[in-house]
Amino acid sequence: MEGLRVTDIGVIGGAGYVGLVTGVGLAALGHRVIAEDIDQRRLEMLRAGKSAVYEDGLEAILGELIEMDQISFTDDLSETVRGSEVLFIAVGTPSLADGAADLSAVISVAEQLRDEIDRYTVIVVKSTVPVGTIEVVNDVLSQKLREREDFDVVSNPEFLREGSGLIDFFSPSRVIVGSRSERALAVLREIYEPLLSGRVVVDVPWIDSSREIPYVETDSTSAQLTKYAANAYLATRISFINEIAGISEKVGGNIGDIVYGLGLDPRIGPGYLNPGIGFGGPCLDKDLRALITVAGENSYDPVMFNGVVRRNELQLQEVMNKITGALGSSLYQRRIALLGLAFKEGTNDVRYSLSVRLYRALRDQGASVVGHDLLAVQEAKELEPELEASVDVTEVLAGAEVVVVLNSEPSYADIDWSAAGAGGHPPHVIDTRGILAAGALEAAGITFDVLGSR
Numbered sequence: 001m002e003g004l005r006v007t008d009i010g011v012i013g014g015a016g017y018v019g020l021v022t023g024v025g026l027a028a029l030g031h032r033v034i035a036e037d038i039d040q041r042r043l044e045m046l047r048a049g050k051s052a053v054y055e056d057g058l059e060a061i062l063g064e065l066i067e068m069d070q071i072s073f074t075d076d077l078s079e080t081v082r083g084s085e086v087l088f089i090a091v092g093t094p095s096l097a098d099g100a101a102d103l104s105a106v107i108s109v110a111e112q113l114r115d116e117i118d119r120y121t122v123i124v125v126k127s128t129v130p131v132g133t134i135e136v137v138n139d140v141l142s143q144k145l146r147e148r149e150d151f152d153v154v155s156n157p158e159f160l161r162e163g164s165g166l167i168d169f170f171s172p173s174r175v176i177v178g179s180r181s182e183r184a185l186a187v188l189r190e191i192y193e194p195l196l197s198g199r200v201v202v203d204v205p206w207i208d209s210s211r212e213i214p215y216v217e218t219d220s221t222s223a224q225l226t227k228y229a230a231n232a233y234l235a236t237r238i239s240f241i242n243e244i245a246g247i248s249e250k251v252g253g254n255i256g257d258i259v260y261g262l263g264l265d266p267r268i269g270p271g272y273l274n275p276g277i278g279f280g281g282p283c284l285d286k287d288l289r290a291l292i293t294v295a296g297e298n299s300y301d302p303v304m305f306n307g308v309v310r311r312n313e314l315q316l317q318e319v320m321n322k323i324t325g326a327l328g329s330s331l332y333q334r335r336i337a338l339l340g341l342a343f344k345e346g347t348n349d350v351r352y353s354l355s356v357r358l359y360r361a362l363r364d365q366g367a368s369v370v371g372h373d374l375l376a377v378q379e380a381k382e383l384e385p386e387l388e389a390s391v392d393v394t395e396v397l398a399g400a401e402v403v404v405v406l407n408s409e410p411s412y413a414d415i416d417w418s419a420a421g422a423g424g425h426p427p428h429v430i431d432t433r434g435i436l437a438a439g440a441l442e443a444a445g446i447t448f449d450v451l452g453s454r
Ligand SMILES: NC(=O)c1ccc[n+]([C@@H]2O[C@H](COP(=O)([O-])OP(=O)(O)OC[C@H]3O[C@@H](n4cnc5c(N)ncnc54)[C@H](O)[C@@H]3O)[C@@H](O)[C@H]2O)c1
Pocket: 012, 013, 014, 015, 016, 017, 018, 019, 036, 037, 038, 039, 042, 090, 091, 092, 093, 105, 108, 109, 126, 127, 128, 129, 158, 159, 160, 161, 162, 282, 283
């Protein structure tokens, strides 16, 4: 493409959610991408044009980019380093038992890079890492290489939402890059230039050329803290509305109307204001706990964030109380259907899904649990081999005494309830998301609870 400076980019952890979306996105911008990973199963699928992580539209564009030689997949880190001017690190940073982020994968990658880099390379940390990690990566690399001459490290946190990862790559709310190296910042500007000017080498429907993408350059500490602040804020909104829902239920309010009325305030807005079982998934809980740890390590008492975590922990109990409210205290052999196993709709990711945690709590009390999900049945069964689960909602509802709706999968609003239930009795339905049509439930003679309403 005319005027485009093509960069050779390696993405380490390139078969994961963030790594794959980043690799595919950068390849679509015209760069040559090598995606490196240690997960052989994912790599094999990717080489065949199949993605192990589900994102709407991903496989179609992946197939095209592989055919055009814009992206390739490997488990060979040396080859990746040799072939790249810029290396994005997108490996996982899960929670340790004490809540701190586990940086072992990031550090192990940095140690390997220290031994492989033999020309100036920009290292871009995409993984969500606590403040100070850029310095750690710098220190590891500096054991053998010289900062500025052989390498520079940049923080470029990722804000994608699973389920709309490609929209978030091609039409991001903002791009944030943090570094003290002007040279490295210039390299990142070149990489993102086609995104900012809307130029791609394959047809992607997600570019919104009417909108200017804010591009923020800052120091690496501020870049990393912006990412944690964003996730802490979203988690806070969820705990906030769950607390309002709890009060609303006690005093007889209607949470749907409250959420609507609240979201109309332009200072507040409607996003992340739906009550439910709480925030799960691979990011919000982990990142909030990591931020609390960082605050503690720096002698700061994060009283508010501790409250956000506490409310989230109590939320699962609220749902359990509704189930025992319907069935009585003994759940032994009671048939309970859970709708929505992934941590949210539109993804096959079950990591830290509160639906899975609820399943475990019910199973431990002897309940007979069956789960439904359109995308995540296989992943849920890999995590919990004993779990009975299906993509067929009618099958899941047959025989259920209680049905719990756990995420906002749109098709749940259109369920045909006529065949649901056990022994001729319709189930009791607990709608934690407020997405079901009350009229359809009432017409089928179903009693139901909506979290936050009475
Ligand atoms: N998933 C999200 O929605 C999301 C959003 C924003 C930021 N993040 C952050 O991005 C990072 C990655 O998250 P993810 O959800 O993509 O995780 P993931 O588990 O889907 O992907 C991580 C990938 O890294 C690979 N990997 C691990 N160690 C490796 C090594 N030494 N060398 C090469 N590859 C290695 C794994 O095999 C895996 O494919 C985390 O820090 C996460 O907090 C995630």
